[in-house]
Amino acid sequence: xxxxxxxxxxxxxxxxxxxxxxxxxxxxxxxxxxxxxxxxxxxxxxxxxxxxxxxxxxxxxxxxxxxxxxxxxxxxxxxx
Amino acid sequence: xxxxxxxxxxxxxxxxxxxxxxxxxxxxxxxxxxxxxxxxxxxxxxxxxxxxxxxxxxxxxxxxxxxxxxxxxxxxxxxxxxxxxxxxxxxxxxxxxxxxxxxxxxxxxxxxxxxxxxxxxxxxxxxxxxxxxxxxxxxxxxxxxxxxxxxxxxxxxxxxxxxxxxxxxxxxxxxxxxxxxxxxxxxxxxxxxxxxxxxxxxxxxxxxxxxxxxxxxxxxxxxxxxxxxxxxxxxxxxxxxxxxxxxxxxxxxxxxxxxxxxxxxxxxxxxxxxxxxxxxxxxxxxxxxxxxxxxxxxxxxxxxxxxxxxxxxxxxxxxxxxxxxxxxxxxxxxxxxxxxxxxxxxxxxxxxxxxxxxxxxxxxxxxxxxxxxxxxxxxxxxxxxxxxxxxxxxxxxxxxxxxxxxxxxxxxxxxxxxxxxxxxxxxxxxxxxxxxxxxxxxxxxxxxxxxxxxxxxxxxxxxxxxxxxxxxxxxxxxxxxxxxxxxxxxxxxxxxxxxxxxxxxxxxxxxxxxxxxxxxxxxxxxxxxxxxxxxxxxxxxxxxxxxxxxxxxxxxxxxxxxxxxxxxx
Numbered sequence: 001x002x003x004x005x006x007x008x009x010x011x012x013x014x015x016x017x018x019x020x021x022x023x024x025x026x027x028x029x030x031x032x033x034x035x036x037x038x039x040x041x042x043x044x045x046x047x048x049x050x051x052x053x054x055x056x057x058x059x060x061x062x063x064x065x066x067x068x069x070x071x072x073x074x075x076x077x078x079x080x
Numbered sequence: 081x082x083x084x085x086x087x088x089x090x091x092x093x094x095x096x097x098x099x100x101x102x103x104x105x106x107x108x109x110x111x112x113x114x115x116x117x118x119x120x121x122x123x124x125x126x127x128x129x130x131x132x133x134x135x136x137x138x139x140x141x142x143x144x145x146x147x148x149x150x151x152x153x154x155x156x157x158x159x160x161x162x163x164x165x166x167x168x169x170x171x172x173x174x175x176x177x178x179x180x181x182x183x184x185x186x187x188x189x190x191x192x193x194x195x196x197x198x199x200x201x202x203x204x205x206x207x208x209x210x211x212x213x214x215x216x217x218x219x220x221x222x223x224x225x226x227x228x229x230x231x232x233x234x235x236x237x238x239x240x241x242x243x244x245x246x247x248x249x250x251x252x253x254x255x256x257x258x259x260x261x262x263x264x265x266x267x268x269x270x271x272x273x274x275x276x277x278x279x280x281x282x283x284x285x286x287x288x289x290x291x292x293x294x295x296x297x298x299x300x301x302x303x304x305x306x307x308x309x310x311x312x313x314x315x316x317x318x319x320x321x322x323x324x325x326x327x328x329x330x331x332x333x334x335x336x337x338x339x340x341x342x343x344x345x346x347x348x349x350x351x352x353x354x355x356x357x358x359x360x361x362x363x364x365x366x367x368x369x370x371x372x373x374x375x376x377x378x379x380x381x382x383x384x385x386x387x388x389x390x391x392x393x394x395x396x397x398x399x400x401x402x403x404x405x406x407x408x409x410x411x412x413x414x415x416x417x418x419x420x421x422x423x424x425x426x427x428x429x430x431x432x433x434x435x436x437x438x439x440x441x442x443x444x445x446x447x448x449x450x451x452x453x454x455x456x457x458x459x460x461x462x463x464x465x466x467x468x469x470x471x472x473x474x475x476x477x478x479x480x481x482x483x484x485x486x487x488x489x490x491x492x493x494x495x496x497x498x499x500x501x502x503x504x505x506x507x508x509x510x511x512x513x514x515x516x517x518x519x520x521x522x523x524x525x526x527x528x529x530x531x532x533x534x535x536x537x538x539x540x541x542x543x544x545x546x547x548x549x550x551x552x553x554x555x556x557x558x559x560x561x562x563x564x565x566x567x568x569x570x571x572x573x574x575x576x577x578x579x580x581x582x583x584x585x586x587x588x589x590x591x592x593x594x595x596x597x598x599x600x601x602x603x604x605x606x607x608x609x610x611x612x613x614x615x616x617x618x619x620x621x622x623x624x625x626x627x628x629x630x631x632x633x634x635x636x637x638x639x640x641x642x643x644x645x646x647x648x649x
Contacts, residue, residue: 033606039536040606041354044329060327061151061199065178067602 008073081318089249089274091164098125101319111326130239132162142167146193167247172303179207251275260441269494279487280444283464290318297345337406346413350536394431416538421457444488459522478516483508531565533575576611612646
């Protein structure tokens with residue numbers, strides 16, 4: 001199983017590439033809505049990319065109330 | 081469809097629909113590309129009646145309240161029918177609220193029963209306020225085996241053999257309590273009667289009927305007035321089919337259009353705009369010669385559909401576009417928030433009419449709707465049958481507050497006689513929205529009189545409700561406003577919340593204070609967040625009881641500060 005920090009790092013890299021944002025602009029505790037300039041619908045798109053990358057199935061509700069990368073990483077880590 | 085004039089309550093109409101259309105498919109539920117459930121009206125009846133019987137055996141009586149807290153799925157509708165069958169009052173709660181907010185509304189509604197999806201119940205159980213819960217019976221759907229339900233029962237096991245007694249209700253009896261907003265401050269529980277819903281359904285289906293074979297894709301939350309009507313009551317009393325998706329991922333939504341050959345779908349503007357973005361991106365990828373042909377076909381379609389929609393012609397002219405939506409789509413229904421005319425026009429030009437309307441929870445579902453005769457992207461349509469609308473105190477441009485009178489207007493706000501008296505005056509519902517009628521009788525909205533915003537996702541946000549999140553901010557005082565309330569616009573759109581900050585006399589606005597505000601703001605769901613702030617140099621005007629005089633403050637701000645002074649958060 002991946003280490004939690006590695007999961008977090010991979011999420012940040014993936015988000016930066018997918019939404020064409022410089023990686024250095026993203027921080028673990030940063031608000032991904034603001035950092036990526038996306039709305040709640042586009043975060044579902046991010047969830048799909050993360051599923052494909054980590055090969056897990058993430059129900060939509062795993063994103064409910066989540067707005068920072070660290071919490072998102074914890075939710076994914078729990079399913080790895 | 082059923083003749084709804086004959087019915088005194090939703091339960092009776094639904095009961096007859098289940099018998100009349102017994103062999104038709106009423107529900108399909110899919111999770112991603114996996115179909116989980118497919119029920120005929122007869123199956124639906126067989127599934128829901130044992131639940132109704134179990135509720136009755138648990139002393140759930142006529143007029144008792146039962147809340148539903150679930151994402152869109154078959155168990156939502158099955159539970160709702162069982163509640164109506166037993167004469168109960170349905171309280172649909174918003175699954176997107178926080179657990180704390182859900183608990184507040186649960187308490188305010190005095191619901192005796194809660195039907196809740198497991199992941200939401202898990203969050204509620206972890207809430208610090210959980211020990212205050214007074215709901216007597218909790219039914220949890222899809223709970224893993226052995227999961228701790230804190231005294232709740234598994235929904236799947238909560239059924240009893242034997243025919244339940246059907247409990248008839250009268251038209252004036254309460255059918256639902258729907259919260260339009262007000263979780264943090266003053267909950268606005270709209271008390272809607274059976275008459276409200278039956279008449280709303282009659283009016284809507286008079287213009288946009290359903291019939292057996294029609295498939296409605298249910299994406300808007302069913303707790304929302306629009307989906308409750310066009311994703312449950314409307315299709316059911318007409319023998320149509322509702323398709324639920326357990327995910328809203330764009331790729332699976334797109335697949336669902338094709339797989340289930342969807343006829344109608346209701347969407348909030350945010351999703352429609354997303355679809356537009358996707359289509360435009362696809363068009364841009366086309367080689368130039370294909371793009372040129374597409375443009376010609378779109379131009380031809382525009383010409384042929386100028387006076388009215390001709391879906392068959394449009395499908396023939398632009399087959400690839402229509403195949404992407406399943407090939408059977410008759411219209412996109414939109415409402416709940418401001419929709420940009422250019423987006424509606426984009427779809428109409430492709431031969432996919434966007435049926436735009438205007439309504440509020442207090443008035444059932446919709447007050448006006450576009451009848452497509454002809455399509456108008458610049459209005460929210462004409463009043464539905466049975467709806468009277470007036471423009472109060474119009475200015476020189478004919479713009480004033482919209483007031484509505486109709487059998488669809490709610491009875492009152494739950495436990496708030498004062499607010500009810502302010503909102504329903506001499507039988508007219510004061511909407512707080514500003515607009516005017518054009519020469520052809522179409523309503524054009526131009527802004528809001530009330531201090532609130534409606535997000536692109538269709539959520540009503542009242543600034544007073546979110547102020548408590550900022551409690552303890554180290555400054556003299558603060559206040560949150562809807563920007564368009566302070567600086568009225570001539571049209572809807574550009575809605576955001578702004579925070580007015582009044583510092584202590586010797587205090588300076590520094591990065592620590594800014595970070596503090598940012599952190600607190602992030603505790604709010606993304607759609608409720610404050611978008612900007614500005615510093616105000618005077619004390620806020622207050623009443624004798626120290627409440628902020630918001631209207632007076634807004635007027636003072638309007639006269640001295642420009643909207644451009646707002647700094648983004």
